[in-house]
Amino acid sequence: MTDPILRVEGLNKSFGAVHVLHDVDFAVYPGEVTALVGDNGAGKSTLVKCIAGINTLDTGQIYWQGEPVTIASPSVASALGIEFVYQDLALADNLDITQNMFLGREIRRGPFLRDAEMETKARESLISLAVRTINSVRQPVASLSGGQRQTVAIARAVLWNGKVVFLDEPTAALGVAQTRQVLNLVRRLADTGIGVVLISHNMNDVMEVADRIDALYLGRVAAEVLKKDTSTSQVVELITSGRSGSLGLSATTAAQSA
Amino acid sequence: MTTDTSDLADSGTDDPRASFRIDTLPRGLRTSVQDWAVRVRRGDPGGLPAILGLLVIGVLFSATTPLFLTANNIGNLLSQASFIALIALGLTFVLILGDIDLSAGVTGGVAAGFAAQSLRSGDLHAAVGSGVYVALLLGMLLAAGLALWKKLYVVAGLVLAGVGLLLTGASETHVWLAFALAVCIGIAIGVFNGVLVTSLGIPSFIVTLALFLTWEGVTLDAVKSTSIGTSRYEAWFAMTHRNMSPALGWVSLAVLVGGYAATAFLRQRQRARAGVSFDRLALTSLRVAVLAVGGGLAVWWFNQNRNPNPGPAIKGVPWAASVPIAFMVVFAIVLTRTSWGRHLYSIGGSKEAASRSGIAVNRVRIGAFVICSGMAAVGGLFLADFSGGAQPALGQGNTLLYAVAAAVIGGTSLFGGRGRPRDALLGAIVIAMIPNGIQLHPGLPISVVQEITGLVLLIAASVDAISRRRARSG
Numbered sequence A: 001m002t003d004p005i006l007r008v009e010g011l012n013k014s015f016g017a018v019h020v021l022h023d024v025d026f027a028v029y030p031g032e033v034t035a036l037v038g039d040n041g042a043g044k045s046t047l048v049k050c051i052a053g054i055n056t057l058d059t060g061q062i063y064w065q066g067e068p069v070t071i072a073s074p075s076v077a078s079a080l081g082i083e084f085v086y087q088d089l090a091l092a093d094n095l096d097i098t099q100n101m102f103l104g105r106e107i108r109r110g111p112f113l114r115d116a117e118m119e120t121k122a123r124e125s126l127i128s129l130a131v132r133t134i135n136s137v138r139q140p141v142a143s144l145s146g147g148q149r150q151t152v153a154i155a156r157a158v159l160w161n162g163k164v165v166f167l168d169e170p171t172a173a174l175g176v177a178q179t180r181q182v183l184n185l186v187r188r189l190a191d192t193g194i195g196v197v198l199i200s201h202n203m204n205d206v207m208e209v210a211d212r213i214d215a216l217y218l219g220r221v222a223a224e225v226l227k228k229d230t231s232t233s234q235v236v237e238l239i240t241s242g243r244s245g246s247l248g249l250s251a252t253t254a255a256q257s258a
Numbered sequence B: 001m002t003t004d005t006s007d008l009a010d011s012g013t014d015d016p017r018a019s020f021r022i023d024t025l026p027r028g029l030r031t032s033v034q035d036w037a038v039r040v041r042r043g044d045p046g047g048l049p050a051i052l053g054l055l056v057i058g059v060l061f062s063a064t065t066p067l068f069l070t071a072n073n074i075g076n077l078l079s080q081a082s083f084i085a086l087i088a089l090g091l092t093f094v095l096i097l098g099d100i101d102l103s104a105g106v107t108g109g110v111a112a113g114f115a116a117q118s119l120r121s122g123d124l125h126a127a128v129g130s131g132v133y134v135a136l137l138l139g140m141l142l143a144a145g146l147a148l149w150k151k152l153y154v155v156a157g158l159v160l161a162g163v164g165l166l167l168t169g170a171s172e173t174h175v176w177l178a179f180a181l182a183v184c185i186g187i188a189i190g191v192f193n194g195v196l197v198t199s200l201g202i203p204s205f206i207v208t209l210a211l212f213l214t215w216e217g218v219t220l221d222a223v224k225s226t227s228i229g230t231s232r233y234e235a236w237f238a239m240t241h242r243n244m245s246p247a248l249g250w251v252s253l254a255v256l257v258g259g260y261a262a263t264a265f266l267r268q269r270q271r272a273r274a275g276v277s278f279d280r281l282a283l284t285s286l287r288v289a290v291l292a293v294g295g296g297l298a299v300w301w302f303n304q305n306r307n308p309n310p311g312p313a314i315k316g317v318p319w320a321a322s323v324p325i326a327f328m329v330v331f332a333i334v335l336t337r338t339s340w341g342r343h344l345y346s347i348g349g350s351k352e353a354a355s356r357s358g359i360a361v362n363r364v365r366i367g368a369f370v371i372c373s374g375m376a377a378v379g380g381l382f383l384a385d386f387s388g389g390a391q392p393a394l395g396q397g398n399t400l401l402y403a404v405a406a407a408v409i410g411g412t413s414l415f416g417g418r419g420r421p422r423d424a425l426l427g428a429i430v431i432a433m434i435p436n437g438i439q440l441h442p443g444l445p446i447s448v449v450q451e452i453t454g455l456v457l458l459i460a461a462s463v464d465a466i467s468r469r470r471a472r473s474g
């Protein structure tokens, strides 16, 4: 087995009195799709934001290619090569597609922007995803549909050649055809050696593209299983009760958490 | 740009490249007009409301009094508009963030007050007393320290330069250095506004409302309840009373048109080479021609003698017009062509998106407050000259409201994310026209000025709110 490219150890995170993540261990492997599953409020998005440098860790350590790192801000994460597509997308509505894709990483000469170059690259990135529903990279994001916004957010992550890409419920807002495209894309990204983390509530999607499944139950890692060793019903059980047969949290821990 | 994407999705092309064809085509006059119409329908009316307002109010006053559309009155109008425009230009930055600076008017009062007192007294320390003088010095040092803490080194340097002017007394002997002191004081005030808003998280509305009162008091401390005339200082008196020489007017226009033409043609050629949509040569030429002809007519017109009485000729483009235009050009470049400008807009659109993109959101925001207060100081200097001198009430009353109204009428959104320097100038002229035209009607009570200005602002805010709703639903 290859070593993980990104690893989190013993992560704890509280918001005030609410202890959201308990001693979470989590790893991402190059060339694999790791599905992160769990019920609403299990802490999936919080875990992602801790790795992104948006939330600070209370305790715990992040390792990048085996080295301990501190991710104090989103720019540190992107400098390492970790890209994110957030659940709420976080696009600036008043800017156009290109401007959003290059936000914070504009191509410049001196202080001046090089718009033509950015537009070309944005277009290339969308073309590489075989996007057919957007017809101009100069379209304001405010005028895009949910699926189109999702596509832009994913294209932004792809544009920057991240070594790890987190996708927080990328298909939640999408129709059938676009979901298909995104899932194909997820697989293709992993096949090029990128470590992909897919957060999803859709078990069909998870079972289709994931290599590895991590189930969070009320802020605790219930189990990490390989797709080939598990079944949909077992994953569902891990999500809903934190355990399944010999797998998962001990009965007492699961009960305590609940 | 097509508004309806569904038919493209169904068009069944297999090459995804084809769907971006529109991004590679040259744009002519027709496409550019269509794009503009789409933008207006999507809720970005741009300068449209201001231009309509300009026409409606202008036609109304021209029809009702022959005194309105005279060369002499237009000159006055521009003097009245100048300080509104300068303050509105600075406010644009803060409004783009979705914030506001209610203290911009009185910031101008404080800054111009200290500048005037330095010049008049020749010894600021003696004139304002040790308490005020030391407080001013410590305040500026504190602002410099805060700017350093926030890693705004240029800002810190400028504030420290202001401290240098105070300590060396340089601003007491030279009018330009007194202007510099005013701007440095403005910048220091901007640092306080910005840090209070970003670090403590107090809404800008509250921070600047509270400081509004404080600066009113400080202006009084600076000028000591007198009015300090500006007419003794030629450079200061020139702001709203003098004109560029006719030759300088032509040279400035040539530089403006030449600079615009060079960058526009170069830019479009670069875009064409890069394979992204570009404006056809004819379209760019048309833009340059409109600027050249319009500017040429204006300069020619201003270069005629507009003194209604016999005596020395009054001619040339007023400084009250050329200075705001110069600032507008610089700010337009900063906002649309630099990454700092783009970050500013992105923060106005979504703070969350900006900070997740690694933008130092708070540093950019403090920078915007600094520009706003710095411009407020420049506006305060113009206002002091326009109103005959730096006096205790400088920048109070309607100054700030007029500037906000100017920006909003021009098309800058109170909700953030949208605004252009050009809008501020257009809006300032609309706002200045109201008191100007009404005072030419001796039959109308002066109370009408405020009543009408308030209504115009309300209309502008409604247009803003409606277009925002359209942008969201469209």
Ligand SMILES: Nc1ncnc2c1ncn2[C@@H]1O[C@H](COP(=O)(O)OP(=O)(O)OP(=O)(O)O)[C@@H](O)[C@H]1O
Binding pocket: A015, A018, A020, A038, A039, A040, A041, A042, A043, A044, A045, A046, A047, A087
């Ligand atoms: N900024 C915050 N302040 C306080 N509580 C928070 C904050 N962010 C998240 N939480 C809480 O942390 C818990 C986990 O939230 P999180 O968004 O990580 O869940 P999730 O697994 O992503 O759920 P979903 O599937 O609904 O997206 C929730 O109880 C949520 O209310």
Ligand SMILES: [Mg+2]
Binding pocket: A044, A045, A046, A087, A168
């Ligand atoms: Mg979530």
